[in-house]
Amino acid sequence: MSTLKGYAGRVLKVDLSNETFEDFPWSDEDRERTIGGKIMAADILFHHITPDMKAFDEDNWLVATTGPLTGCGCPSSSRFNISTISPLTNIVTSSNCGGDFGLALKKAGYDAVIISGKAKKPVYVEITEGDVVFHDASDLWGLHITPAQDKLPAKAGKMVIGPAGENQVLYAAVFSGERAAGRGGVGAVFGDKNLKAVTAAGTLKSEVADKEALRATNKKWIEQIRKHPLTGKQLPRLGTAGLVAPMQAHRILATKNFSDGRFDDFEKVSGEELAEKYLVKGSGCTTCVIQCTRRVTVNGKVVKGPELETLGLLGPNLMNSNLELINQWNYELDELGMDTMSTAGTIAFAMELNEKGLWDNGLEFGKFDNLSAVFDDIAHRRGDGDILADGTKRVAEKFGGKDFAIHAKGMELAAYEPRGAVGQGLGYATANRGGCHLNAGYLVVLEGLGLNINSYTPKSKAAITIFFQNFMETISAAGCCLFTSYVVMPAPVVRKPSSIVAKVVNVGFIAVGPVIALMVKFPAIASMNLPMIMYPYALKHATGMKMNIAKMLKVGEYGYNIERQCNIILGQQAGADTLPKRLTDELQVPGDKRTKVPLDKMLKSYYRIRGWKDGMPTKATLKKLGITEQAEVS
Amino acid sequence: MARVTVKCFGVLRVDSKIDTVDIESSNIGEVFEKINALIESDMTVSFSQALTYINGDLCTSKHEKLHDGDEVWVISAASLNVKKPEKKTP
Numbered sequence: 001m002s003t004l005k006g007y008a009g010r011v012l013k014v015d016l017s018n019e020t021f022e023d024f025p026w027s028d029e030d031r032e033r034t035i036g037g038k039i040m041a042a043d044i045l046f047h048h049i050t051p052d053m054k055a056f057d058e059d060n061w062l063v064a065t066t067g068p069l070t071g072c073g074c075p076s077s078s079r080f081n082i083s084t085i086s087p088l089t090n091i092v093t094s095s096n097c098g099g100d101f102g103l104a105l106k107k108a109g110y111d112a113v114i115i116s117g118k119a120k121k122p123v124y125v126e127i128t129e130g131d132v133v134f135h136d137a138s139d140l141w142g143l144h145i146t147p148a149q150d151k152l153p154a155k156a157g158k159m160v161i162g163p164a165g166e167n168q169v170l171y172a173a174v175f176s177g178e179r180a181a182g183r184g185g186v187g188a189v190f191g192d193k194n195l196k197a198v199t200a201a202g203t204l205k206s207e208v209a210d211k212e213a214l215r216a217t218n219k220k221w222i223e224q225i226r227k228h229p230l231t232g233k234q235l236p237r238l239g240t241a242g243l244v245a246p247m248q249a250h251r252i253l254a255t256k257n258f259s260d261g262r263f264d265d266f267e268k269v270s271g272e273e274l275a276e277k278y279l280v281k282g283s284g285c286t287t288c289v290i291q292c293t294r295r296v297t298v299n300g301k302v303v304k305g306p307e308l309e310t311l312g313l314l315g316p317n318l319m320n321s322n323l324e325l326i327n328q329w330n331y332e333l334d335e336l337g338m339d340t341m342s343t344a345g346t347i348a349f350a351m352e353l354n355e356k357g358l359w360d361n362g363l364e365f366g367k368f369d370n371l372s373a374v375f376d377d378i379a380h381r382r383g384d385g386d387i388l389a390d391g392t393k394r395v396a397e398k399f400g401g402k403d404f405a406i407h408a409k410g411m412e413l414a415a416y417e418p419r420g421a422v423g424q425g426l427g428y429a430t431a432n433r434g435g436c437h438l439n440a441g442y443l444v445v446l447e448g449l450g451l452n453i454n455s456y457t458p459k460s461k462a463a464i465t466i467f468f469q470n471f472m473e474t475i476s477a478a479g480c481c482l483f484t485s486y487v488v489m490p491a492p493v494v495r496k497p498s499s500i501v502a503k504v505v506n507v508g509f510i511a512v513g514p515v516i517a518l519m520v521k522f523p524a525i526a527s528m529n530l531p532m533i534m535y536p537y538a539l540k541h542a543t544g545m546k547m548n549i550a551k552m553l554k555v556g557e558y559g560y561n562i563e564r565q566c567n568i569i570l571g572q573q574a575g576a577d578t579l580p581k582r583l584t585d586e587l588q589v590p591g592d593k594r595t596k597v598p599l600d601k602m603l604k605s606y607y608r609i610r611g612w613k614d615g616m617p618t619k620a621t622l623k624k625l626g627i628t629e630q631a632e633v634s
Numbered sequence: 635m636a637r638v639t640v641k642c643f644g645v646l647r648v649d650s651k652i653d654t655v656d657i658e659s660s661n662i663g664e665v666f667e668k669i670n671a672l673i674e675s676d677m678t679v680s681f682s683q684a685l686t687y688i689n690g691d692l693c694t695s696k697h698e699k700l701h702d703g704d705e706v707w708v709i710s711a712a713s714l715n716v717k718k719p720e721k722k723t724p
């Protein structure tokens with residue numbers, strides 16, 4: 001039992017092979033070191049995985065974790081995380097979800113659930129206060145996401161897979177309500193384990209350390225989020241799709257399999273068009289005050305609309321300007337239980353292979369009459385769908401085109417074309433789970449989507465990337481949505497992007513790179529709290545831990561390194577932090593030398609600041625972080 | 635005077651309902667004046683509150699000259715909400 005507050009205090013371990021369950025030891029020291037969420041999951045996996053372990057091994061664990069702020073009344077804090085060895089990348093993936101499972105798990109009395117083993121036949125696992133029941137799921141197997149959830153207890157929080165997970169599509173997702181833990185194929189691991197669903201329900205409430213102080217913090221925090229132009233206005237009004245126009249302007253709207261950063265018909269797939277023609281209303285994850293989700297009508301039914309990544313990758317990246325089709329495809333992919341981003345990325349690559357005569361697959365940029373059938377074929381691994389179900393990297397291994405196979409470490413990139421935002425490029429290359437925009441540090445927000453720092457210079461990008469990677473790691477571990485971090489950006493600058501003040505701030509950000517690098521190397525410098533950064537206050541009042549920005553950075557650094565160590569144990573080699581040649585060697589704008597990602601240059605500084613050698617934490621770095629038990633490099 | 639096409643984005647477009655307009659304007663400063671005249675609600679937008687692009691290139695000064703056929707993108711900041719100043723009664 002935990003003496004720290006905010007936590008449920010127990011971790012559940014379920015064994016599908018033997019249909020047993022037990023408590024998994026997790027101490028307050030472990031909580032202090034990891035906070036929770038993806039860092040906790042990486043720590044658990046670090047002590048479990050072995051070099052020969054693969055995603056579809058019986059021994060591979062699924063680790064679903066919450067954060068201490070989950071269920072504590074903090075804004076946008078209902079997030080939970082699932083980590084496991086990814087079948088797509090063969091390294092650890094962590095996938096975050098805004099559905100109601102995390103809250104429900106805590107109400108059942110657990111901060112996390114570890115799922116081990118493999119069921120002999122389809123099962124669903126029901127977690128309640130003090131009990132776990134293994135149900136036969138034969139009648140659920142084969143069902144799409146919504147009908148499957150409809151058959152589960154209405155009041156329970158759920159994690160469920162669709163046909164894509166059952167058929168081990170390497171980028172199958174897990175759904176909780178309408179929200180997806182989309183990336184890295186966590187759904188395929190469920191499917192391999194014959195696990196259709198997990199539900200949780202209970203009535204327990206997490207105690208917090210200082211109820212009054214937390215209430216006051218939350219009030220202030222909610223106000224701050226509502227007042228900030230990005231979280232209080234842009235995201236609620238336009239959703240993440242509101243970023244399409246700035247992306248077009250900054251040449252970072254991935255177009256035609258990342259061969260360009262601008263799309264002539266961008267207006268037709270913009271957030272504005274979505275708001276004007278298709279939006280029924282805004283909505284969001286439980287406990288969210290931002291509500292960035294769009295609800296649209298598909299086939300007469302009001303459903304979750306596409307968010308930016310889906311919109312960009314199913315739109316401009318396929319040379320598609322039909323927003324109605326994107327709405328429909330988004331719905332179909334969700335129902336099949338597939339990651340929209342990896343699906344779209346793989347299809348874009350297949351289209352280019354076809355265009356170049358490398359694979360005759362019937363897929364063409366600008367031709368979309370057959371795509372719904374292709375999605376279904378992928379989910380059921382039929383025909384060419386079986387090949388596409390393995391993702392871009394494996395398709396390239398089969399048909400060639402490595403230089404324009406748009407992935408990092410096997411995971412398809414998000415919708416930001418990094419030749420227009422080189423810091424985002426560094427983030428994609430170094431992100432532990434692969435081509436993910438968030439795990440990358442999300443520098444594109446500073447490079448044009450919130451602030452407007454020089455998006456082409458490599459200068460200071462390594463330090464800024466590491467700072468945000470570490471910082472966001474801890475935000476996520478706390479259980480918060482990463483969009484809450486937008487509030488940290490000075491509102492007057494966001495409100496007036498062409499003002500003198502904004503220009504000074506944008507230039508200043510690059511200029512203070514060395515200071516940021518120092519802060520990253522010696523987080524103790526940041527042993528303070530700032531009024532616009534509410535996380536440390538909330539964590540302190542919820543858990544009773546001492547917390548400040550320095551500690552957040554330290555925990556984040558630990559998280560980033562322990563996840564990296566997991567990957568190294570699993571066989572990640574030097575040179576893994578890379579991008580396809582299209583992005584590093586070809587100019588996006590002919591004649592404009594700035595428009596490629598100067599990755600080697602940035603990586604050098606990145607490794608130096610992180611204390612890594614060739615992408616691997618050095619012995620000294622591991623020692624500093626207290627990571628000593630497994631793979632080390634000298 | 636140049637005849638230019640102005641496309642509005644962001645909260646400006648959603649709140650003002652102006653997406654594309656053809657206007658006569660000799661420089662970017664005038665574009666903002668004309669857009670403000672077209673906005674029916676009590677909202678205004680200024681050069682500093684937006685990122686402005688002429689034919690796809692970032693425009694850094696409101697004195698930038700325009701030419702016939704130019705396309706101007708006004709990507710408003712995430713938030714406008716600036717009310718026109720109350721008219722002072724003498």
Ligand code: SF4
Pocket residue numbers: 076077098283284285288289290291292293481482483
């Ligand atoms: S901001 Fe969007 S993604 Fe984040 S918690 Fe809110 S609704 Fe969910």
